[in-house]
Amino acid sequence: MNELNDKGRKASDLATTIAQCTTKQKNDALKLIAKQLLDETAFILSENNKDLEAGKNNGMNDNLLDRLKLTKERIHDMAEGVQQVAALSDPTGEVLEGWDNPNGLHFEKIRVPLGVVGMIFEARPNVTVDASSLCLKTGNAVLLRGSSSAINSNKAIVSVIHRALEKSELPTESVQLLEDTSRETAAKMFKLTEYLDVLIPRGGANLIKTVVDNASVPVLETGVGNCHVFIDESAGKNMAVEIAVNAKTQRPSVCNAAETILVHQNWAEQHFEKLIQALNENNVEIRADNKARQLDSSLLPATQEDFKTEYLNLTVALRVVGSLDEAIGHIQTFGSKHSEAIITENKDSVEAFFNKIDAAALYHNASTRFTDGFEFGFGAEIGISTQKLHARGPMGLPALTSTKYIVRGSGQIKA
Amino acid sequence: MNELNDKGRKASDLATTIAQCTTKQKNDALKLIAKQLLDETAFILSENNKDLEAGKNNGMNDNLLDRLKLTKERIHDMAEGVQQVAALSDPTGEVLEGWDNPNGLHFEKIRVPLGVVGMIFEARPNVTVDASSLCLKTGNAVLLRGSSSAINSNKAIVSVIHRALEKSELPTESVQLLEDTSRETAAKMFKLTEYLDVLIPRGGANLIKTVVDNASVPVLETGVGNCHVFIDESAGKNMAVEIAVNAKTQRPSVCNAAETILVHQNWAEQHFEKLIQALNENNVEIRADNKARQLDSSLLPATQEDFKTEYLNLTVALRVVGSLDEAIGHIQTFGSKHSEAIITENKDSVEAFFNKIDAAALYHNASTRFTDGFEFGFGAEIGISTQKLHARGPMGLPALTSTKYIVRGSGQIKA
Structure with a gap:
């Protein structure tokens, strides 16, 4: 038989x-x-x-x-x-x-x-x-x-x-x-x-x-998610930190968890310490680019490979960017078109982020962790498609x- | 390079x-x-x-x-x-x-x-x-x-x-x-x-x-179409013959052309000669099952292989069936789920045909040749999908x- x-x-x-x-x-x-x-x-x-x-x-x-x-x-x-x-x-x-x-x-x-x-x-x-x-x-x-x-x-x-x-x-x-x-x-x-x-x-x-x-x-096809949270210049301090921490740590082993946090330089200059502190408190290992390490020299250095990696654990890559466009460019280069979030109070930034980034789900002022059939209100889920x-x-x-x-x-x- | x-x-x-x-x-x-x-x-x-x-x-x-x-x-x-x-x-x-x-x-x-x-x-x-x-x-x-x-x-x-x-x-x-x-x-x-x-x-x-x-x-995926026209017991003589001939001969080289004609025995007993005559006039080579050859012994015999074949030319397989269910069973066995037509005046037959047959396009009293982006009114066509x-x-x-x-x-x- x-x-x-x-x-x-x-x-x-x-x-x-x-x-x-x-x-x-x-x-x-x-x-x-x-x-x-x-x-x-x-x-x-x-x-x-x-x-x-x-x-x-x-x-x-x-x-x-x-x-x-x-x-x-x-x-x-x-x-x-x-x-x-x-x-x-x-x-x-x-x-x-x-x-x-x-x-x-x-x-x-x-x-x-x-x-x-x-x-x-x-x-x-x-x-x-x-x-x-x-x-x-x-x-x-x-x-x-x-x-x-x-x-x-x-x-x-x-x-x-x-x-x-x-x-x-x-x-x-x-x-x-x-x-x-x-x-x-x-x-x-x-x-x-x-x-x-x-x-x-x-x-x-x-x-x-x-x-x-x-x-x-x-x-x-379901599966890989190299998701980003971008904290824009005008992002509220508490909201940005809460969403970044939630996206990274609430359940790090799943595809809609964040793997890289991008931070606008102007926001970082004011609130960087608070973000790092919150990530540390949640036992997140941070791998940071040079600009971020200029703000906090105690951070481990990130390689190009880190920005490509879907860690699926409590590690995060972190990069400080000079502009919204630099953040969008980073996501276009390294993202897996799964879930991407922008934290901002600037409406133009939201629309640029939504228009220029091609991904299954794009978020404004919310965690990437919502990419899920139940959270979307579908009542059931056979998986999260990563194809088009x-x-x-x-x-x-x-x-x-x-x-x-x-x-x-x-x-x-x-x- | x-x-x-x-x-x-x-x-x-x-x-x-x-x-x-x-x-x-x-x-x-x-x-x-x-x-x-x-x-x-x-x-x-x-x-x-x-x-x-x-x-x-x-x-x-x-x-x-x-x-x-x-x-x-x-x-x-x-x-x-x-x-x-x-x-x-x-x-x-x-x-x-x-x-x-x-x-x-x-x-x-x-x-x-x-x-x-x-x-x-x-x-x-x-x-x-x-x-x-x-x-x-x-x-x-x-x-x-x-x-x-x-x-x-x-x-x-x-x-x-x-x-x-x-x-x-x-x-x-x-x-x-x-x-x-x-x-x-x-x-x-x-x-x-x-x-x-x-x-x-x-x-x-x-x-x-x-x-x-x-x-x-x-x-x-686009491509293969092994399409059928089923002439039910109550089909009008002229309409049935016109649609069968159109589906087979109007452009035989394309995927939505009919490859097999199924004829209800009760219809065949009255109108078979007219159908055969119309196909002959259009230079169609007919390959018929035994029941059909009992009605017209001059027809060439069909093999199982004929019912599986997408001829894409002026050849047609022809089978006389005893019931709507036998026709549906034939299409379920041999059809490629592309385009299937029923010619009938019986509303119950139409609904059974539509419900039981899984195909991209199902027709009542119309030619299979309409499966086409332009005929559907889409204004353009990138192809006819044969996948689900x-x-x-x-x-x-x-x-x-x-x-x-x-x-x-x-x-x-x-x-």
Whole structure:
């Protein structure tokens, strides 16, 4: 048996059936999944424990073990998340546009499911539940490929989902897990254009790069964020310091955390000490350019490499700039087009920043940490797109849909 | 010098400048291009002639030579096309959504250019002008890679565009042509994620497959269409025959032409002869299944392969089906999700057809030949997307755009 091909074909065959399920049928299925997760908490935890034991034996580090670990509370949160997805409005079926042409043809553009979503992810088993619920809500079949280190947890969760779907009006195999977690099979999955409509990799930069470099199936790229906070000349002292500290330290391991702080020289001359003090108090290691070190010679020096780096920890690069344009130029050179913030009281500076910088999300007087489907008010998130096709920035349910045109005529032929 | 890298970097560097040009600046540039094309018709024709001579010497077939050939009239049409693009409304800058969140953040989603478009195409030199004008209108830089057989024509056209852009307020190198048309350089272009935001291949199935299989840059796939016309039981005789003949014969070489006609048995029992006669009169070679051959034993037999084939010529596969569901099942099995038509007077049949079939465009009582940006009323077309991400079906100017979120706050930080 060829598991990948069989499950791919099954997903593709079922996609039409799932796409035609009503919103109520899909919501009922989601509620059954939430309940089943709670009912089978003990089973999931005991299977998760096998992965944790194996991880410890294989020398997995504490950070990864923590990502892998499930608890009663985490399973409760997962079930809660599924309930929340059930409560969201269903984007499919929406008529996005409609018009008549002079020849009498009537056009409608309708939102439909993508079809089959291939989800490739690393150790966090909660992605299994998140991705499944978001795909089901939008009428998609999903083929999951998690990491080998979480295979027992993922198999357990998917078996729980299957037991819930058996009681529902959705096909049981709307959600499928690849049990073969070899690299060879993953490589074949990247090329499975016959059955998959999209691949969504979730995980570290290496995983995402591997998928982007090798996939023939269209990819929704998520991941890297080299984000900046620019403190302009007119920025209020307290607001600037609070936002810079929040963007850097509130959760440094995520893509929307700031990696470089740019400070206008005129602001720095007045308030630099306060900024440095606040960063120090939050245990941030600062790597500063020469102009910044002229203001505070105790700072470590930054290299060009520092400005390119997505630290994902409590390190920050810091540069003092002579003008708004210098800040914009820095971001254009080093930014990854993810999230960029300007702190200023000058409206012209805001508009120049918004116009000249190309990024998924641009902020005035707010932290970059808001780039997130929940903070945007989407109610759910399948990831934060770092590409420009299809979806950019936080992706809610509509990112899991496509469209079709339906055209009604009365015998029109092309002349 | 590394031409690909240099031109890619240049395009990427200029993208911000082009994105900020006003609609008037872009339209003025387009009008200058249209005028320059007309002014330099003789030069373009003489350079095109070099390609035609080389093609003849290399044994290029007449069909390809015709695609390659420019005439005074074709250049006039190209210039006309550029004028039409200038007259379209500019999608960039449009505020697509706006909302406030309870924490006081104000969000706007704004349409912006994609950035840098990589266009890979075959012998038709008119694509050079089409792609350039559509990309400029939407504020994108474009890097063109045409085929070696059209290199003199393409260089001439791009030099003409450059002389027009020199008089405009857009950067001259907004449009660039790769003069190195080797396969090795094309392969590197597929991977140039550092500078290119999207690749759009235009040409035959092999070209498109090569790009999709090998690209790391996101691809907008166009191309294959295995389209069907289904004549339902209640279809009017004349309308059904007219639409089937139009869909097959009006221009058989294009992706939205029909390749298979499905006929409901009850309709066939009454009107089959009329359909066959009309196809014969239009020189269509018919390959029929057994049920059809029972009605007309003179028809050639069809194989499974025939139902899979995108003929792109005056051949058609023909199958008699016992029910609407059998027709839908056939299309689900063999269709390429491009354009599918049902001819019927039964409203329930229409809705079932529209709901159950997943395709870019679905037609009731109209020819599949309408799947086209101009026929849809978009005023222009960069291609017909056969994928589900980003754009599906005919792609007008909005397909060449992305979005960004701008978020206005008053000191908000993430809790």
